[in-house]
Amino acid sequence: MSLRLPKLTFWRAVFVLVMAAGAYATYIRFYYGLGASTNLTDEFPWGLWIGFDVLCGVGLAAGGFTLAATVHVFNIKKYEPIVRPAILTAFLGYLLVVVALMFDLGRPWRIWHPLIMWNPHSVMFEVGWCVMLYTTVLALEFSPMLLERFRMYRTLAVLKRIMLPVVIAGVILSTLHQSSLGSLYLIVPTKLHPLWYSPLLPVLFFVSAVAVGLAMTIFESWHSSKAFGRKLETPLLMGLGRVLAVALAFYSTMRLWDLARRGSLAHLRNSSMETWLFTLEMCLFLLPMLLLFRERVRRNPAGLYTCAVLAIFGFLANRLNVSLAGMEAGSGVRYIPKWTEIAVTLSIVAAGFAIFRFAAQHLAVFGEEAHAPEERQMWQAADVAVAKGD
Amino acid sequence: MSKAILYDSTLCVGCRACEGACAEKWGNPYDDNIAKQEKLSAAKLTAVRTFGERYSRRLCMHCQEPTCASVCPVGALRKTELGPVVYEEDRCMGCRYCMAACPFQVPAYEWHSRLPKVKKCDMCFERQQKGLPTACSEACPTGATITGDREALIAEARKRIAEKPSEYHNRIYGLKDVGGTSVLFLSAVPFEQIGLKTNLPQESLPQLTWNVLSKVPDVVVMGSALLWGIHWLCHRKAEVEEIEGAYRPFPFGKEKER
Numbered sequence: 001m002s003l004r005l006p007k008l009t010f011w012r013a014v015f016v017l018v019m020a021a022g023a024y025a026t027y028i029r030f031y032y033g034l035g036a037s038t039n040l041t042d043e044f045p046w047g048l049w050i051g052f053d054v055l056c057g058v059g060l061a062a063g064g065f066t067l068a069a070t071v072h073v074f075n076i077k078k079y080e081p082i083v084r085p086a087i088l089t090a091f092l093g094y095l096l097v098v099v100a101l102m103f104d105l106g107r108p109w110r111i112w113h114p115l116i117m118w119n120p121h122s123v124m125f126e127v128g129w130c131v132m133l134y135t136t137v138l139a140l141e142f143s144p145m146l147l148e149r150f151r152m153y154r155t156l157a158v159l160k161r162i163m164l165p166v167v168i169a170g171v172i173l174s175t176l177h178q179s180s181l182g183s184l185y186l187i188v189p190t191k192l193h194p195l196w197y198s199p200l201l202p203v204l205f206f207v208s209a210v211a212v213g214l215a216m217t218i219f220e221s222w223h224s225s226k227a228f229g230r231k232l233e234t235p236l237l238m239g240l241g242r243v244l245a246v247a248l249a250f251y252s253t254m255r256l257w258d259l260a261r262r263g264s265l266a267h268l269r270n271s272s273m274e275t276w277l278f279t280l281e282m283c284l285f286l287l288p289m290l291l292l293f294r295e296r297v298r299r300n301p302a303g304l305y306t307c308a309v310l311a312i313f314g315f316l317a318n319r320l321n322v323s324l325a326g327m328e329a330g331s332g333v334r335y336i337p338k339w340t341e342i343a344v345t346l347s348i349v350a351a352g353f354a355i356f357r358f359a360a361q362h363l364a365v366f367g368e369e370a371h372a373p374e375e376r377q378m379w380q381a382a383d384v385a386v387a388k389g390d
Numbered sequence: 391m392s393k394a395i396l397y398d399s400t401l402c403v404g405c406r407a408c409e410g411a412c413a414e415k416w417g418n419p420y421d422d423n424i425a426k427q428e429k430l431s432a433a434k435l436t437a438v439r440t441f442g443e444r445y446s447r448r449l450c451m452h453c454q455e456p457t458c459a460s461v462c463p464v465g466a467l468r469k470t471e472l473g474p475v476v477y478e479e480d481r482c483m484g485c486r487y488c489m490a491a492c493p494f495q496v497p498a499y500e501w502h503s504r505l506p507k508v509k510k511c512d513m514c515f516e517r518q519q520k521g522l523p524t525a526c527s528e529a530c531p532t533g534a535t536i537t538g539d540r541e542a543l544i545a546e547a548r549k550r551i552a553e554k555p556s557e558y559h560n561r562i563y564g565l566k567d568v569g570g571t572s573v574l575f576l577s578a579v580p581f582e583q584i585g586l587k588t589n590l591p592q593e594s595l596p597q598l599t600w601n602v603l604s605k606v607p608d609v610v611v612m613g614s615a616l617l618w619g620i621h622w623l624c625h626r627k628a629e630v631e632e633i634e635g636a637y638r639p640f641p642f643g644k645e646k647e648r
Contacts, residue, residue, distance in 0.1 A: 032504075033503055040501065042430065042498045045489035069617070072621070075624035076624075105485055106486065106506040108483070117463075121460045121603065122462055125464075127463075128463050168614055172610055186598045187461060187596070187599045190589055191493070
């Protein structure tokens with residue numbers, strides 16, 4: 001225990017520094033405008049806030065709908081203990097995406113405009129509606145954790161009755177939202193680099209989001225088991241690892257087949273920056289896939305965790321390549337984010353970690369304490385059954 | 391009949407009268423320094439660019455099926471019957487998708503404003519409604535920029551090419567590019583030599599996203615039905631197993647009874 005204290009203070013110091021920088025950057029953003037706080041130009045109007053905070057943030061939240069569907073639709077109950085952390089991650093993810101959007105929009109107070117000003121021909125219109133509706137769905141899926149905490153069992157009972165339509169709506173909205181972030185780029189065939197432009201962008205975005213959702217679930221289970229001294233749900237995570245390997249294999253095959261089909265692999269012969277970034281991205285997808293197909297790696301929590309982190313980095317590389325490197329080529333300008341953009345992004349990520357930690361400490365997020373007393377006994381029985389069964 | 395602009399770069403002498411008239415119309419500052427900037431910005435909605443001895447204008451192309459109007463989530467950009475693509479700043483929330491999507495990289499943003507707007511040429515929509523030519527056409531001393539009905543201008547362009555085939559590159563830029571534009575270009579040399587993009591598809595771009603967006607209702611209906619079916623099937627299986635005694639009691643399996 002004596003070792004834990006200095007480690008915590010270090011991270012707290014980092015947290016305070018990041019938040020201070022973020023606060024100052026926020027002041028610059030809202031007092032002096034986007035020009036003073038970003039390196040965006042007319043030629044390159046979308047930067048780090050869209051590429052990382054929004055595209056990556058939404059993707060990393062995909063564990064929420066993947067696990068909700070697994071447990072509540074496909075009725076695979078053994079994954080129940082990790083649904084709540086995944087839902088919490090997704091809910092926080094979406095809230096933080098909205099915060100990031102408030103920074104990026106030129107006139108953020110008009111964020112509600114798509115509610116009454118419709119243009120169904122716009123992918124951004126679909127994106128806007130998906131963000132609004134799915135954040136509502138996530139709030140409903142998250143609310144049992146709050147309702148239990150405040151012992152509002154009657155509301156909880158009402159909520160449980162409508163949970164199935166809510167979960168189904170969540171899966172549909174997520175499918176639409178994850179894919180629509182790829183569809184955003186369908187309309188720039190002459191601007192996005194051919195290594196990333198594809199008519200399959202919506203499908204590729206969806207499949208890679210499912211994969212990274214699983215990776216994020218492994219990631220947060222591992223971290224919370226470290227932070228709270230919890231027992232790791234190893235058999236469950238092994239199962240997730242196996243599905244993750246299949247998802248990564250499916251994604252990589254589709255991605256490479258698509259590039260080959262359209263003759264875009266020829267671009268790899270030029271040793272440009274795009275080639276290197278593409279190679280890095282593909283390696284970060286293929287490496288965890290190959291590792292996870294070995295049972296020895298899946299049985300080892302550290303191996304599982306490493307693979308999840310690699311897959312997450314692969315996903316981040318892909319989204320940043322599409323939104324930044326891939327778009328830079330056609331724009332004719334170079335874009336390097338300003339410190340203010342990085343500070344805001346870092347403080348949003350830091351806030352995410354801090355709120356997750358706070359929620360995990362004060363709400364019934366993780367399996368063992370997730371339920372009211374009478375339910376808890378059933379849970380323990382279930383854990384035993386799961387441990388025996390797998 | 392929709393209005394259009396014909397810009398004949400063989401007649402342009404690079405006097406920049408169009409730039410000055412445009413700045414005056416929008417109330418933008420204009421001096422020698424600004425004249426030297428050969429690129430569009432929020433304060434310069436048309437720019438004359440120099441390519442050796444040739445000149446070429448940059449301005450909004452007013453596409454027949456504009457990408458910007460298609461991508462705008464709140465419909466702040468719109469193609470008018472009259473031809474111009476206009477911007478309604480009261481709707482705009484500043485997502486800048488129009489800028490990211492425009493194949494001609496035209497819309498500019500007021501990056502340094504606390505109340506930023508998208509800025510682009512509106513082909514003098516208000517003047518055109520009154521039957522007046524655009525400010526740039528009116529200011530042009532050589533007739534390099536003229537306003538008129540699109541069909542009439544296409545006929546005029548074809549006539550000029552036919553009359554002096556040696557002086558023109560045999561193509562009208564904007565006739566079919568991205569599905570056709572309301573700003574048409576003529577040039578003595580291939581268009582890429584005067585800074586125009588010649589790699590653009592001949593079909594309009596909005597179709598690319600509409601192909602996907604039009605399937606959204608199907609995904610919602612079929613997806614919901616499918617998920618409901620899977621849910622019923624998977625829970626029915628568990629119910630049957632429970633009755634037949636092969637079911638392991640997991641929590642929530644009995645949730646409905648309580």
